[in-house]
Each structure stands twice: as C-alpha cells, then as structure tokens.
Amino acid sequence: MTTTHHLTRRHWVAGTAALALPSAVLAQATQAINPVAKSALVGPLAPNPAEFRKLMEQFTGGKPAQAEGLQLDVPVLADNPSAVPVKVKVTLPITEQDWCEEIIVLAELNPSPLTCRMQFTAAAGTAEAAVRIRLSQSQTVHALARMKSGKVLLAKQATTVAASGCGM
Incomplete structure (x- = not known):
C-alpha cells in the first residue's frame, strides 16, 4: 500500500512539473512536432x-x-x-x-x-x-x-x- 501511495504521489508531482514549463519552451516543443501530429493536437477541438x-x-x-x-x-x-x-x-x-x-x-x-x-x-x-x-x-x-x-x-x-x- 505504501508503494502505491508513493507512485501516485510521484506521478502527481511529475504531472504538475510538466504544466509549469515556460510558454517559450512549450512553443519550441510545438514547432518541433511534425505538421500531422501538430494538427492532431490542435485540430480535434477547433471549429470546422x-x-x-x-x-x-x-x-x-x-x-x-x-x-x-x-x-x-x-x-x-x-x-x-x-x-x-x-x-x-x-x-x-x-x-x-x-x-x-x-x-x-x-x-x-x-x-x-x-x-x-x-x-x-x-x-x-x-x-x-x-x-x-x-x-x-x-x-x-x-x-x-x-x-x-x-x-x-x-x-x-x-x-x-x-x-x-x-x-x-
């Protein structure tokens, strides 16, 4: 049970850190993605x-x-x-x-x-x-x-x- 709690906390901390990236870093990461993958990230929820x-x-x-x-x-x-x-x-x-x-x-x-x-x-x-x-x-x-x-x-x-x- 302690192991499960520890893993859950570690995943939470890792998830929180990912959201704290500066916008400039996120912008560079988005530009590095190939165009097909980029449209899949933006396109599904965009108006059509x-x-x-x-x-x-x-x-x-x-x-x-x-x-x-x-x-x-x-x-x-x-x-x-x-x-x-x-x-x-x-x-x-x-x-x-x-x-x-x-x-x-x-x-x-x-x-x-x-x-x-x-x-x-x-x-x-x-x-x-x-x-x-x-x-x-x-x-x-x-x-x-x-x-x-x-x-x-x-x-x-x-x-x-x-x-x-x-x-x-």
Whole structure:
C-alpha cells in the first residue's frame, strides 16, 4: 500500500512539473512536432467552418432557405454545455402532399458541426423534436428542415455557454 501511495504521489508531482514549463519552451516543443501530429493536437477541438459550409450546401442543394416555417428554441444562456436543450418544430401545415422529410441541427463552431439528424414520414403528422446537444463554445445553432416539395426551412439562434463542452 505504501508503494502505491508513493507512485501516485510521484506521478502527481511529475504531472504538475510538466504544466509549469515556460510558454517559450512549450512553443519550441510545438514547432518541433511534425505538421500531422501538430494538427492532431490542435485540430480535434477547433471549429470546422469548412465542414459547416459543406453540410449546409449538401442539405440545401444550393437553394436559398426560407426563414419562415421552422421554429427553433435554444436557451440564450446554456449552463451545461454538454447537454444544451434544443427544440425544433416545423410550423407549416403537414399534408399528404407536403411534409417534412428531414431536420438537421448544426452547431457552427463545434469541431463536428452536425449535432442531430431526424427523418420523418407523412404518417408522422407533425415534424418536431426535442434533443440535447453538446456545444464547444458560445455560438449560433442552426436548424434546417427539408420538405417533400423541396422547400428548405432555416432557423438559427445564438447561445452563450458557461464553459467548454467538447473538451471535457
């Protein structure tokens, strides 16, 4: 038991010393890392605007999105960034000729912007859902809905998070 305690303390001390390196030393160490490894250290938690634009383009098919007909409810201040409540509802009439086929929720500044994808059929009678998403930082949340007629609906709302959620 004494050995275990001693090892635990030594690991703690070693871990603490590593955090105390001067920023100049850390900068030199980062520059010495090859570019692939460097991007792996920085990239996984960084925003991915190219992926966000790609998902928007794929979903809309290049068509302009309509700002009316989709309701998005996201708290203005999210105290738990690991579980931010999001409600999405299509407010247009759902008929046998035109219904919501799919809704996606995108977090613009998340490393992986697609947070949720839901598909519907005409038999659903409504297109609404409530989910919880993870946000990496304060940002705008976008919801898009594609109707059977090809019409694309868009709603977005800014939210402020209390702390980082994706790095946890």
